[in-house]
Amino acid sequence: MRAARIFDDLSLRLDEPADPEPGPGEVLVRIHAAGVCGTDLHILDGMIKPDPYPMTVGHEAAGVVAGTGPGATLQPGDRVAVYNKLFCGWCEQCLAGRPNICDTEPGQLGFNMDGGDAEFVVVPERNLVPVPAAVDFATAAVLTCAGMTAVHAARRAGLKLGDTAVVNGIGGVGILVVQAARQAGARVIAVADSADKQELARAHGAAGTVLVSRPEDYGQLPGRVRDLTGGRGADAFFELVGTTGTMTAGVRSLAKGGTFVCTGYTDQPLSIHPIEFILSETNLVSTVAATRQDLADALALAAAGAMTVPIAGHFPLEKIQDALDALRGRAVLGRQILDLV
Secondary structure (H helix, E strand, O other), X not given: OOEEEEOOOOOEEEEOOOOOOOOOOEEEEEEEEEEEOHHHHHHHOOOOOOOOOOEEOOOOEEEEEEEEOOOOOOOOOOEEEEOOEOOOOOOHHHHOOOHHHOOXXXXXXXXXXXXXXXXXXXXXXXXXXXXXXXXXXXXXXXXXXXXXXXXXXXXXXOOOOOOEEEEEOOOXXXXXXXXXXXXXXXXXXXXXOOHHHHHHHHHOOOOEEEEOOOHHHHHHHHHHHHHHOOOOOEEEEEEOOOOHHHHHHHHHXXXXXXXXXXXXXXXXXXXXXXXXXXXXXXXXXXXXXXXHHHHHHHHHHHHOOOOOOOEEEEEEHHHHHHHHHXXXXXXXXXXXXXXXX
């Protein structure tokens, strides 16, 4: 089969590994569509390291069942989305409905084990979620990361009807956080670095937008948020950019009792005195991926027309580097898709 793989010199090459075979309880999925995510750049830059190299990249994938191992009950042709976090199913966290932080940490597709930027992938059957007929494979693929992350982040924020939520970073994840927060009942203010992204956010439900085109402009963001909230500040601030400056601005944009939601990977620290949390009783919560149920709910929202994925472009697998280059250049409005069928 064809697969996009990263090697120990951090080069990305199209390779032809052997077709995988499903074992007991496993399913072979023929991938139809795979999403291109900013986290892929962290893997290519060596921030997140596979174990071992080489590894097939990609953690956003959807397709059809092509075969099953002993004990699996899905049928060939079933339409499925791949939940990329492997989990044991029996530890304290799994039993509490938090398989994304499974105590045994078996692995994550496209992070430290072979992922979905390939013609086939083998996964445990419990990692597959049915794709509703109304949802296309490109949308389903993106929901296996960006969509479920957005649903999970909105839940972690504890949003209520009438809250104000600020979403900082209108990329492939941020545009879905805008929609998830709106579905939770919040009024959404989007912070974007271009006029095109402001318009994209408004088209997907943002009630207001703030343009911050230069990193140094983030020092003014708390004041601009308060101008848009009658001096009160935001009930939730979703941080998706990940610099020290943007995170500091986010904390300072909160209302009393507000929640700072740290979403996504970063190599920069949050550097702020605890008194800025203490005196206003604000909260900090973090998210890592999402639960399998978050993915199922994201797919249901998409099927109902309540969550849409703006597709920025389609690429064949052999053009994956072009898609990644566009992403690194911040030239993408929405999410890019690799078409494998």
